[in-house]
Amino acid sequence: MKKIFLILTVFLALLTASCSGDSPKSVAEKFLTAMENQNFEEAKKYSDDSMKQLLTMLDDMPKENNKKAENAKVKVTKVEKEGDKAKVFYIIESSEIEGESKEQSIDLKKIDGKWKVSFNKEDANKEAPNTEPNSMDSGNEATDENMGTELENIESGVVSETTEQ
Incomplete structure (x- = not known):
């Protein structure tokens, strides 16, 4: 009987450990909390390669313009999961932010069985399309511009949201 209890306990512990912390919601919360604390190395742990590139750019920017919202908390409002992709909607709550925070996503x-925050280049292209109709370049400048736009969105939504009134 003791053996069965021990095996059952070990099985439940392994099941709990394997399931905890790997949902889209928990990964998003950890990522956003790291971003709020301007801990970009921690945020990279929850990021795919394209987001890691954005975070490296953000980490290289001068720190004087980055403001942290004191006592900010991430509140996930909705998770839309479809196969190996998910969209997590959230708001940042802080005593320094007046009024209602804007919902963002x-x-x-899922990469190698783990959920990672991803920079979606297609969505960025929809938000900031290349306006030069006869552009002969390969699109690298537009991609860099879009990454900069996405970087600004992350900063304004997570790091500098205290400036909204």
């Missing part, structure tokens, strides 16, 4: 995708 981040995209996640």
Whole structure:
């Protein structure tokens, strides 16, 4: 009987450990909390390669313009999951933010069995299309511009939201 109890206990512990912390919601919360604390290395743990590139750019920016909202808390409002992709909707709550916070979202995708925050280049292209009709370049400048736009969205939504009134 003791053996069965021990095996059952070990099985439940392994099941709990394997399931905890790997949902789109928990990954998004950890990522957004790291972003709020301007801990970009921690945020990279929850990011795919394209988001890691954005975070490296953000980490290289001068820190004087980055303001942290004191006592900010991430509140996930909705998770839309479809296969290996998810969209997590959230608001940032802080005593420094007057009025209602605007709902924002981040995209996640499952990579090697783990949920990662993803920079969606297609969505960025919809938001900031290349306006030069006869552009002969390969689109790298537009991609860099879109990454900058997405970076600004992350900063304004997570780091600098205290400036909204």
